[in-house]
Amino acid sequence: MVRGWTRDRHNRRAAGGSLVPVLGAVLAAVLVAAVALAACGSSGQVPVPSPSALPSGSLGVVTQRDADVTMRGLCEVLAVGASDRDRANALFYDRSHQELHVIAAAAEVRDRPAAGRLLQDMQRVEADLRGHRLPATFGGDVKGLIAASANALAAIGLTAPSCG
Amino acid sequence: MASLALISALALLAACSSSGSTDGSSRAKDMMQAEVATTDLYVNAPQRVAVGLFLANGKLLSFGSAGFRFSYLGTAQQPIAPQAGPQATAAYIPTPGTPQGTGSTPTITDPSTARGVYEAEGVTFDAPGFWQVEVTADIEGRGTQTATTPFSVATQPALPAPGQPALRTENLTIHSKGVPLAAIDSGASVDGRIPDPGLHEWTIAKAIAEHRPALVVFATPVYCISRFCGPVTDAVEQLSRRYADRAEFIHVEIWRNFNKQVINKGAADWLYRDGSLTEPWLYLIGANGTILDRWSSLFDVQEVGRELQQLPPMKG
Numbered sequence: 001m002v003r004g005w006t007r008d009r010h011n012r013r014a015a016g017g018s019l020v021p022v023l024g025a026v027l028a029a030v031l032v033a034a035v036a037l038a039a040c041g042s043s044g045q046v047p048v049p050s051p052s053a054l055p056s057g058s059l060g061v062v063t064q065r066d067a068d069v070t071m072r073g074l075c076e077v078l079a080v081g082a083s084d085r086d087r088a089n090a091l092f093y094d095r096s097h098q099e100l101h102v103i104a105a106a107a108e109v110r111d112r113p114a115a116g117r118l119l120q121d122m123q124r125v126e127a128d129l130r131g132h133r134l135p136a137t138f139g140g141d142v143k144g145l146i147a148a149s150a151n152a153l154a155a156i157g158l159t160a161p162s163c164g
Numbered sequence: 165m166a167s168l169a170l171i172s173a174l175a176l177l178a179a180c181s182s183s184g185s186t187d188g189s190s191r192a193k194d195m196m197q198a199e200v201a202t203t204d205l206y207v208n209a210p211q212r213v214a215v216g217l218f219l220a221n222g223k224l225l226s227f228g229s230a231g232f233r234f235s236y237l238g239t240a241q242q243p244i245a246p247q248a249g250p251q252a253t254a255a256y257i258p259t260p261g262t263p264q265g266t267g268s269t270p271t272i273t274d275p276s277t278a279r280g281v282y283e284a285e286g287v288t289f290d291a292p293g294f295w296q297v298e299v300t301a302d303i304e305g306r307g308t309q310t311a312t313t314p315f316s317v318a319t320q321p322a323l324p325a326p327g328q329p330a331l332r333t334e335n336l337t338i339h340s341k342g343v344p345l346a347a348i349d350s351g352a353s354v355d356g357r358i359p360d361p362g363l364h365e366w367t368i369a370k371a372i373a374e375h376r377p378a379l380v381v382f383a384t385p386v387y388c389i390s391r392f393c394g395p396v397t398d399a400v401e402q403l404s405r406r407y408a409d410r411a412e413f414i415h416v417e418i419w420r421n422f423n424k425q426v427i428n429k430g431a432a433d434w435l436y437r438d439g440s441l442t443e444p445w446l447y448l449i450g451a452n453g454t455i456l457d458r459w460s461s462l463f464d465v466q467e468v469g470r471e472l473q474q475l476p477p478m479k480g
Binding site for chain 1: 222261274275276351353354355385386387388389422423424425
């Protein structure tokens, strides 16, 4: 499922350093994105928290299969290592990148610090990949991202397959 | 809530009709889908409308151009049969740092190869309510496909818009005292330093007070949920080098504290409405303090460069 053009939306409680209670108002466009991207085979409902609902955030639902595919992609990036920048870049952006954003969006609803760490570690890896050559820290940065991803998945009740 | 229900129905209709993606078959996975990427559209003013095109299998449509046909669908209270509206040719706008491509034909690409949106300029909507855009693309190797997606148009812009006076915001800068670096730029949360200090020298209020044009990007490079924020800020930094004599360049970080969900006042002043905030946004403010232009989500770097070039060189 691709959710590539949903702009970041923050339904937040605070502004300007002073806490301001805010109800979770949802703009129409968010709804369009959420519904249109929930795939036609779904119930067509905007994700609403319920005991049976799959974990979801502003970018949509995360399934265990999504998690598995995403994590396997990161494991492959780790296996490629710093020796092949283009291969690592393709694996990261084609297999994992967008779904990591979806996982982070789902995690921030339940465990904001976990989502924050995931996004920070993504930023490190993305910065590595922007260069023509990968830095020596690349492997460690990917390991950090794998750990942060597993932590975020745990926060939303999903498991992360181990690399190996 | 009625309006939400209506647009939900419209969205479902759009997602499941013309693009035929209801059955999960391989054919359905090859069908183009569309999603409007522009927010805060309003009536009676020419605006940009950007649409992302993709396939259900995770591939994206990139490069070339696509046709947009807009139709009015009425309001929540009075829905109507689609009524033909403006038409436009939409050009491909790449995410900064990804290729523009050549030729006029949209191509199916992997995200690592290219990613962007198709944008029509100067589109004017004459009525508030719900609209839809039918996108037609002649896809390389696949032929012509269409996809339809709905969106809303308001009576007034919710956010500051062209022609309005810019808000004289005291955004955080590298000179702000007692502020965590990550509140000035979320990039500092990664490696402890502000990546683009040149974008954090000026407040919007000071630029207006000194009658200096300003290009202001509101974005959170690290905590952005979409894929655009980081590259967008990088693109503004590159523009700041080329057009340093035309404007001041300012990055306003969204988050004062991500973990505690506290938004910076500078970002809230401009973008926080009714409990929601959208980003990234890019604003061009003239020397007289009036908003000259704005871009939602992605922008054409060359177009922004042209608008900067049209500004007279600054003194001092």
